[in-house]
Amino acid sequence: AVSSIRELQQLQELDTALVSCRLKLDEAQSQLDDTSGLQELRERVAEERQGLAVLEQLQRSREWEVETTREHVKTMEAKLYGGTVKSPKELMNMEEELERLKAKRSDTDGKLLAVMDAVEQAQRTVTTRAAEMEAAEQAWRLDQEGLRTEQARIQSDVGGLTSRREAASDRSMRPVRSCCGSRVPAPRPGARPDCSAPRSPPPRRGAIGA
Numbered sequence: 001a002v003s004s005i006r007e008l009q010q011l012q013e014l015d016t017a018l019v020s021c022r023l024k025l026d027e028a029q030s031q032l033d034d035t036s037g038l039q040e041l042r043e044r045v046a047e048e049r050q051g052l053a054v055l056e057q058l059q060r061s062r063e064w065e066v067e068t069t070r071e072h073v074k075t076m077e078a079k080l081y082g083g084t085v086k087s088p089k090e091l092m093n094m095e096e097e098l099e100r101l102k103a104k105r106s107d108t109d110g111k112l113l114a115v116m117d118a119v120e121q122a123q124r125t126v127t128t129r130a131a132e133m134e135a136a137e138q139a140w141r142l143d144q145e146g147l148r149t150e151q152a153r154i155q156s157d158v159g160g161l162t163s164r165r166e167a168a169s170d171r172s173m174r175p176v177r178s179c180c181g182s183r184v185p186a187p188r189p190g191a192r193p194d195c196s197a198p199r200s201p202p203p204r205r206g207a208i209g210a
Helices: 002-033 036-081 088-172
Strands: none
Touching: 002 088, 036 088
């Protein structure tokens, strides 16, 4: 009975250890499958790059406006100061148009500088976010290696515990010798062998029949 109790306790301890190992395996697998942090960083970098692309396109548009306005100013100045126009009224109109073009040129120059500053800032942001993402991916890969190593170790532990449990279960199921000398099946945990049944006495040697 003492042996049966000890074997039962061993089985319970092994079952508890197996449950603990399997929970750890589930947790490790969950962490291996979790890429939410990386996905968030990737989406952020993609948004920053998209914003940068929009600003760069706007910068090209502003540069074209500036160049076009400057060409108009040069053309108007050439006409105004070239001596080919003699009419005072026409010269006055050209002067007014030149002032308007110069004001526009100043405005487009300012807009271009503002966009260039925004592009520069966006480029710095994209570079920073990309570096953060690269560092996070590097750390994630290292974590993955560690988790896979841990997973393999736990799986090995589960295999060893399973083998030990099977062996312990086999031992608990072996027939045991009762206190009456006969072999009986192993009792259920906590049960005691029944030795109360009467036995026929063995025949005496040398008995002479009547």
